[in-house]
Amino acid sequence: MPTLEHQLIDANGITLSLYSAGPHDGPPVWLLHGFPECWHSWRKQIGPLVQAGYRVLVPEMRGYGRSSAPQDSQAYDLITVCGDIQAVMHAWHQQEVCVVGHDWGAPIAWHLALLEPQRVKAVVGMAVPFAGRPKQPAIESMRQHFAGRFNYILYFQQPGEAEQELDADIPRTLRLMMHNSSAAVPKDLFLQDKPAGAMLFDGMQDPGELPDWCSPEAFAEYVRTFEGRGFHGALNWYRNFERNWQRTDKLAGQKVEQPALFLIGDKDPVGTLEAHSLRLMPRLVERLEQHQLTDCGHWLQNEKADEVNALLLDFLARHYPVAGGSL
16 A cells, blocks of 8 residues: 555544545545445555546545544534535645445435535545435334334434444444445345344354455454544444435435446445345436446455456546546
8 A cells, every 4th residue: 555644634624534645636535434444445456546647635534543532412413514524625736536435425425516516536446335315214214114123324313222233342343344234245135034122133143254355454453443433433434414405405306417426346245235225226317337347245445446447547647637647
């Protein structure tokens, strides 16, 4: 990995922890991580992007690592989190950027593209598609569909219960999340049917070891992200579906017009959870390129790093080139 710079930045009323690398005059590429990950989940993309001439910016999203983690769940809605990134873009006079997001980072990337149509020149979403603003908060649809049955997003709604399970053994939690949403297990093991009173890890496999795509050194970075603070801030992202719906009213019906790349693994359980959104996305993302990676689970930028890097660099070369490149 290239030499990294680290800064703690006052942005949007919080402290944002930000890692960066690459030439300061290179085109900025923001890499936005998801749950329950960390800035280091992009470790296999940073080097290739820097080598191609890009300036890479990798924040620890609010609630994670050394960034602020407000207790109030309402501090984690999409518009507020977008504001964290927008504040840095503005302060650093970034007139053109590309935003890349995985898992929860993907909705932030999609919404930054909507909020900043002039500044965001290209957008990449991984695992979570863009389907626009629904007719009602998505959490209401989930409550109706999963009445009497377990759903991890519904389980995450009540502060305290999920924290107790996930915080009890942070390395185990991360290991189970990595394994049970990867290509190493049947696609929908993570979404297995169980009663509403179940806990997240009931019925899941504990491999007792790390996947081959995550070294002990990398795993230590994941663990450090949650040590001493637990998962409360990270879980708060899930507690804003109604607030997200309310705060995106002005974006209703708006399409993503920038060049867009979407990647998903064929064994990613999100493909089942977001099947309707996947069908809608081509109508709402006007310049969409999408690829399904074979034998790949949810953690695609690590499970299939070489394929992701090749697709990402090709997309950037065509739509967001380094000076001297070709459109």
